[in-house]
Amino acid sequence: MNNQKSWIVIFSIFLFMFIFNYLSPISFGDDYVYSFIWTGQSIYEPLPQNVSRVASWQDLFNSQWSHYFTWGGRTVAHVLAQFFLWKGKALFNFANTLISVFLVFELYWCINKGKVTFQFDYRTIIWAFFLLWACSPGFGVIFFWITGACNYLWTNVILLGFLIPYFCKYYNSERIISANSFYVAFAFIIGVLSGWTNENSVCWILLALAVFIYYCKQHNNLEIWMVSGFIGLMTGYALLMFAPGNYNRLSSSQSNWKFLTGLNEHLSMMMLIYIFQFFLWYFVIRSLFSLRNVSNSNLLLKKDVLLVKVLVIVGFCMTGIMLFSPGFPPRTGFSGLLYLIVAAGILLRIQKEYNVLLIQESAKKFLFCVSLVFFIFTAGFTFRNYYCAYVQVERMLAEVKGISADKRDSVITVKAILEPSDNEGLYTALHTLSYKLSEDEKEWKNVAFARYYGIKGIRMLKEKDYNDRETEQK
Structure with missing residues (x-):
């Protein structure tokens, strides 16, 4: 019965995420730019007139080859993004929903000692998904925006999947996980893909794995796949960090970052992220303080506590390095959040397995009620804003697609998409996406949109300016 409830919960999460993916149109800007073969220009420069859409595997390969040498090293993420932009939003909606649910699975497996099973505890599934919803500022950017999801959601799923066997080995140090040569090669390949994902995440994983591998070698528990996976991770990270395009991107970046003023702004952003994660951090730190003496009396408990400490440090450093x-x-801040969720989940498992009181039952009930109200409130406002944006964008796209051939050689004007106010944005816990084009048809976002739909140019005016213009024309 517990597992039946779990699969009902999982299906509900799938349906919930699919609805929001469906209501999220292709975003103006990066999504439209990455629909074309990369020609070597800065993303902030208008696309050239003769640019071609990605329409084959050869186009995708040529685009990413150029991208790697002229703009950035996140090849894994942008191969995924260009693939989905080539194949269409419908495929992305389904695949992205699946990968969102799979992320919850991975969190569950990491919490439960790296054991891959499809027998779930529905309460842990609900808890993990709620934390993703409640503690991720910019949830929509991470989970629904095509380019954003491929850069953050998909890459973190790859990296967590790579780490699951290491979690398993950590808890089963005396057991041989695999001596198969195929598994050794597979670990290397997945290691390369995992290392080739995100700059601020992989470096800390490499450091933690290096210590773990050294420990296993000292105790004669080291397996070949662990080394090949680690080498693969280093290889992928080197390909990411030393991409020639990274240097071009830095030189053409729109942000003129200066250490003192930039650090001040970044500290404000870090505080925002930690405000979203406040209760999670409070629970983890308070629990570690409570376990500071108990852990020494039980070797298995001590192993859990040590892993929690490592995950907390790794999660903090992933965000702090930014x-x-x-x-x-x-x-x-999303990458660091995932490891914090795993750390908190392990602490909750410790409470259950070792009968250690880390959170009062009354506090759990209170937090459940508050969380339920928070989720219903924010999900309702988020759905409302996504639906309103979806209707407006679809109406605008129908207008653009319906332009007659004789008018495609002129710059068209459309009404701006109404966006939520600051208060409405807070009601959604900052989960909304922005759909803005400039009033200047020469802006890079406008040009990419115009190239995509085969028109000369497009301007987006605020409702008042648009109405005034319509009145003048009449």
């Missing part, structure tokens, strides 16, 4: 990055958008 203080020294030229840009620090809220979505960059």
